[in-house]
Amino acid sequence: xxxxxASPHIRDRVSTRSVMLHVIIALVPVIIASYxxxxxxxxxxxxxxxxxxxxxxxxSRIVMxxxxxxxxxxxxxxxxxxxxxxxxxxxVWVLLIGNFVAIVVVKQMFGGLGENFxxxxxxxxxxxxxxxxxxxxxxxxxGRFIGSDLASSSTYLESIGKTTTDLVSSSTPLAIAAQGxxxxxxxxxxxxxxxxxxxxxTSVIALLIGGLYLLMTGIIDVWAPLTFIxxxxxFTWATGQDVLVHLLSGxxxxxxxxxxxxxxxxxxxxxxKIIFGIGAGLLTGLLRVFSAMPEGVSFAVLLMNILTxxxxxxxxxxxxxGVKHVxx
Amino acid sequence: MKMKWLGLxxxxxxxxxxxxxGMAIKPLTGFSRVTIPLDMQVGPGCEAIVAKGDHxxxxxxxxxxxxxxxxxxxxxxxxxxxxxxDQILSDGGHxxxxxxxxxxxxxxxxxxxxxxxxxxxxxxxxxxxxGVVGLGGAAFPTHIKLNPPPGKTIxxxxxxxxxxxxxxxxxxxxxxxxxxxxxxxALATAHWSGIDKIVIGLEDxxxxxxxxxxxxxxxxxxxxxxxxxxxxxxxxxxxYPTGAEKVxxxxxxxxxxxxxxxxxxxxxxxxxxxxxxFIARYLRTGMPLVKKWITLxxxxxxxxxxxxxxxxxxxxxxxxxxxGLKADPSKIIMGGPMMGVAVDDIKRxxxxxxxxxxxxxxxxxxxxxESACIQxxxxxxxxxxxxxxxxxxxxxRANNPAELSERHVLNCIECGSCTYVCPAKRYxxxxxxxxxxxxxxxxxxxxxKGGKS
Numbered sequence: 001x002x003x004x005x006a007s008p009h010i011r012d013r014v015s016t017r018s019v020m021l022h023v024i025i026a027l028v029p030v031i032i033a034s035y036x037x038x039x040x041x042x043x044x045x046x047x048x049x050x051x052x053x054x055x056x057x058x059x060s061r062i063v064m065x066x067x068x069x070x071x072x073x074x075x076x077x078x079x080x081x082x083x084x085x086x087x088x089x090x091x092v093w094v095l096l097i098g099n100f101v102a103i104v105v106v107k108q109m110f111g112g113l114g115e116n117f118x119x120x121x122x123x124x125x126x127x128x129x130x131x132x133x134x135x136x137x138x139x140x141x142x143g144r145f146i147g148s149d150l151a152s153s154s155t156y157l158e159s160i161g162k163t164t165t166d167l168v169s170s171s172t173p174l175a176i177a178a179q180g181x182x183x184x185x186x187x188x189x190x191x192x193x194x195x196x197x198x199x200x201x202t203s204v205i206a207l208l209i210g211g212l213y214l215l216m217t218g219i220i221d222v223w224a225p226l227t228f229i230x231x232x233x234x235f236t237w238a239t240g241q242d243v244l245v246h247l248l249s250g251x252x253x254x255x256x257x258x259x260x261x262x263x264x265x266x267x268x269x270x271x272x273k274i275i276f277g278i279g280a281g282l283l284t285g286l287l288r289v290f291s292a293m294p295e296g297v298s299f300a301v302l303l304m305n306i307l308t309x310x311x312x313x314x315x316x317x318x319x320x321x322g323v324k325h326v327x328x
Numbered sequence: 329m330k331m332k333w334l335g336l337x338x339x340x341x342x343x344x345x346x347x348x349x350g351m352a353i354k355p356l357t358g359f360s361r362v363t364i365p366l367d368m369q370v371g372p373g374c375e376a377i378v379a380k381g382d383h384x385x386x387x388x389x390x391x392x393x394x395x396x397x398x399x400x401x402x403x404x405x406x407x408x409x410x411x412x413x414d415q416i417l418s419d420g421g422h423x424x425x426x427x428x429x430x431x432x433x434x435x436x437x438x439x440x441x442x443x444x445x446x447x448x449x450x451x452x453x454x455x456x457x458x459g460v461v462g463l464g465g466a467a468f469p470t471h472i473k474l475n476p477p478p479g480k481t482i483x484x485x486x487x488x489x490x491x492x493x494x495x496x497x498x499x500x501x502x503x504x505x506x507x508x509x510x511x512x513x514a515l516a517t518a519h520w521s522g523i524d525k526i527v528i529g530l531e532d533x534x535x536x537x538x539x540x541x542x543x544x545x546x547x548x549x550x551x552x553x554x555x556x557x558x559x560x561x562x563x564x565x566x567x568y569p570t571g572a573e574k575v576x577x578x579x580x581x582x583x584x585x586x587x588x589x590x591x592x593x594x595x596x597x598x599x600x601x602x603x604x605x606f607i608a609r610y611l612r613t614g615m616p617l618v619k620k621w622i623t624l625x626x627x628x629x630x631x632x633x634x635x636x637x638x639x640x641x642x643x644x645x646x647x648x649x650x651x652g653l654k655a656d657p658s659k660i661i662m663g664g665p666m667m668g669v670a671v672d673d674i675k676r677x678x679x680x681x682x683x684x685x686x687x688x689x690x691x692x693x694x695x696x697x698e699s700a701c702i703q704x705x706x707x708x709x710x711x712x713x714x715x716x717x718x719x720x721x722x723x724x725r726a727n728n729p730a731e732l733s734e735r736h737v738l739n740c741i742e743c744g745s746c747t748y749v750c751p752a753k754r755y756x757x758x759x760x761x762x763x764x765x766x767x768x769x770x771x772x773x774x775x776x777k778g779g780k781s
Binding site: 002003004005006007008009010011012014015016018019069072074111112113114115263264268269316317318319320321322323 | 340342494574578584585586587589657658659660661663665666667668669670671672673674686688692693695696699700701702703704705706708712713714715716718719735736739742744747748749750751752753755757758761
């Protein structure tokens with residue numbers, strides 16, 4: 001019995017699973033860096049988050065009586081990204097609620113992978129930051145990195161009874177900058193991420209390694225990250241902010257490589273990606289500089305997610321040789 | 329700099345698998361029986377002029393053309409007509425099949441003699457009488473293609489030697505072995521069609537073919553048919569679908585064929601290299617299209633290679649004479665793996681426009697399971713026509729001809745690049761074909777309605 005099917009009869013090796021695996025690999029440097037900056041608790045948060053995301057995905061597919069999709073690894077990516085955008089002191093129960101929101105509410109209730117209009121990790125982070133402000137706005141870092149924003153860290157640590165390997169709460173650079181305090185981490189500390197912040201956001205070098213990996217494997221392209229970072233930098237520069245702090249701290253770089261490049265919730269056309277990047281950059285700048293919040297990346301990305309179907313429509317190119325339809 | 333990094337539109341490049349490259353075309357003979365369909369072309373075919381018991385010789389016409397598009401079909405072996413009967417084709421249509429039992433003599437018919445060509449009309453008549461159709465795989469009648477609608481000025485003959493489908497290497501071999509005939513065919517076609525420039529397009533993975541053609545062009549400079557605009561050889565970057573007519577025209581001279589238009593609208597005619605090679609041989613010998621040159625390959629084939637086989641011989645016989653199978657066939661494709669047609673029966677005959685028979689193993693033929701679209705945009709970047717395959721797929725599934733039409737679904741060339749690259753393994757082009765039918769049906773319905781009122 002011969003098999004009959006319509007052409008093409010061959011397929012490329014790339015699969016949804018392999019794409020997600022590449023994203024997970026790109027997050028490995030970030031996860032490693034988080035251990036050195038925030039200690040074991042950061043690794044625990046990444047692990048719990050990824051596992052709970054997979055669990056929620058599997059359970060919702062079972063409850064909805066749909067085909068099991070955990071094998072595509074997209075839930076792992078969501079779990080890791082949500083953990084990356086939370087502080088090291090985030091309670092586990094808050095993290096679990098976050099994953100429930102991301103996977104069950106934002107992703108599966110809209111139809112699963114590919115159907116969610118907003119980025120699950122970004123939306124979940126916003127939900128948590130609004131609902132559990134106290135639990136997730138206490139930022140910390142290992143005691144040994146507390147240095148630069150306090151005159152003498154060792155005496156400070158002694159005074160609060162902590163050692164260099166304990167997590168010590170501290171303000172994020174963006175918060176410090178917003179409050180106009182003078183003690184900012186050095187540019188190098190910002191670049192390596194040795195300061196208080198979310199566990200996957202502080203180390204710019206680790207994020208760059210991951211981002212470059214995604215660019216070189218062709219998983220993402222440069223348009224959205226480039227325009228997003230560029231617009232934010234230009235905006236903060238034009239409004240007289242400390243550009244370096246805005247560039248190297250907060251969620252900007254994490255979002256540039258892992259959020260504004262999300263396939264499902266960003267445009268596919270190159271002009272669309274550019275519009276998305278510029279829009280998200282402008283909103284980030286506006287929120288960071290003029291709102292009461294020190295950070296604005298999540299809201300910026302979410303708002304642009306909502307605009308994505310429209311951007312996609314506006315930027316759909318005309319087929320080669322096609323004639324524009326004239327509305328009669 | 330790899331363009332991939334910048335995320336610019338990127339044509340795909342499936343694994344070549346051209347393991348048969350450089351293999352000489354080996355004639356297979358001694359077929360005891362052939363089954364020749366009388367419809368092997370775009371447009372209506374022939375009606376039988378032979379009956380059971382008739383004796384036929386190689387080159388005898390078997391059918392009489394039904395309309396102006398029809399080209400004759402000829403006997404490919406000598407012997408006795410065993411039956412003439414209507415049969416279902418693997419594409420669902422039906423046609424008359426003439427079965428000839430061989431007398432093992434291979435007598436050549438008296439009617440095989442070189443045609444006398446004196447002008448455009450006699451050239452077109454000869455091309456038609458040769459039984460040739462587009463041998464690249466499309467089976468479009470060549471005499472129709474060479475006779476574009478009035479009012480179109482054709483300034484270039486593009487020779488398609490791109491052979492961009494994986495596996496297939498027979499065109500490449502025709503170039504190497506018959507470079508002079510390839511060039512002669514192009515010269516004669518351009519001359520009698522009043523075209524004064526020829527461009528031959530190949531991919532850069534066919535260096536030997538490019539070299540052979542280059543030398544043949546050098547030798548042809550003395551030809552009385554040498555065009556005033558000369559002959560160019562363009563070696564194009566290997567990618568898929570370089571050999572798709574509209575894509576090739578764009579790559580060769582940057583012209584765009586308008587949606588729904590013909591190459592003639594861009595001032596060009598495109599002919600496959602094997603078609604032209606065959607025309608040159610026909611003009612010299614008068615032997616009509618009774619044999620076909622194919623690549624036989626695929627994981628299940630014991631001895632892959634390039635072969636000359638009589639038209640109408642069954643795939644089963646061809647495989648057996650070529651060396652047999654080493655694994656159970658799971659899928660048999662007529663043509664390449666990107667656009668070829670899967671046949672339902674190993675006893676199907678070789679057709680005029682078959683350029684390959686691929687016999688795939690269970691593993692090679694496995695169909696992937698479809699999952700949700702992740703909107704990654706790979707299909708969009710791979711589309712040579714700059715369509716949005718994922719959106720067309722979605723509109724088809726939603727049964728929305730208005731949206732499909734607005735998105736220019738009819739401009740799809742069905743090359744399959746979108747389906748090939750899709751990481752979610754969606755059956756994109758397969759659905760888009762249905763989408764095209766939806767739009768055509770909606771248009772027909774609208775016309776009917778308009779006619780009534």
